[in-house]
Amino acid sequence: NAGVTQTPKFRILKIGQSMTLQCTQDMNHNYMYWYRQDPGMGLKLIYYSVGAGITDKGEVPNGYNVSRSTTEDFPLRLELAAPSQTSVYFCACSPILAREQYFGPGTRLTVT
Amino acid sequence: RKEVEQDPGPFNVPEGATVAFNCTYSNSASQSFFWYRQDCRKEPKLLMSVYSSGNEDGRFTAQLNRASQYISLLIRDSKLSDSATYLCVVNKGSARQLTFGSGTQLTVLP
Numbered sequence: 001n002a003g004v005t006q007t008p009k010f011r012i013l014k015i016g017q018s019m020t021l022q023c024t025q026d027m028n029h030n031y032m033y034w035y036r037q038d039p040g041m042g043l044k045l046i047y048y049s050v051g052a053g054i055t056d057k058g059e060v061p062n063g064y065n066v067s068r069s070t071t072e073d074f075p076l077r078l079e080l081a082a083p084s085q086t087s088v089y090f091c092a093c094s095p096i097l098a099r100e101q102y103f104g105p106g107t108r109l110t111v112t
Numbered sequence: 113r114k115e116v117e118q119d120p121g122p123f124n125v126p127e128g129a130t131v132a133f134n135c136t137y138s139n140s141a142s143q144s145f146f147w148y149r150q151d152c153r154k155e156p157k158l159l160m161s162v163y164s165s166g167n168e169d170g171r172f173t174a175q176l177n178r179a180s181q182y183i184s185l186l187i188r189d190s191k192l193s194d195s196a197t198y199l200c201v202v203n204k205g206s207a208r209q210l211t212f213g214s215g216t217q218l219t220v221l222p
Binding site: 035104 | 116120144146154155156157158161199203204208209210211212213214215
């Protein structure tokens, strides 16, 4: 039982490039989330999903897109990367909405 | 006012000490409260939920004060392994989201 896995662990992007951050969970939770964490700051919600085919914006969705075709997978797409997107990205899941969440190990992204 | 506010610390305490963290929240409609811990360069992990009547888990005690809109975390008999950042987490009332505080950094010294 791996819980929540994220790939890649680290990535350096050039300005204007695109990439997809992968997130997979084997906990059979309906609810999944993407957060970013900047140094010394709290986690900010980017997007979340309440089930396959259903996604919604969080607090800071600009510059990102998501899809949810299965219960297990919730990829985050960055289009036209900008230096402001340099951050640590965490994926999480939960059995109940807005209740305790379980996080993946994170992806450290640098955009230069 | 921030939705969730925590004293960033750092708190440096000797092993065996008792330490307490407070967290205030602004949304009086919030219903769910949690403490998470985050080790350096790692993901947040759930430490404990906070219930209205207060609750204890070993050396950790969490309290909720709805009237004053704050929650607290008490750690007794601190261990070196308690060194981490502690995140206060509150749900946004009826919204489908959790708000994370910026965290309080704790270092337990030998």
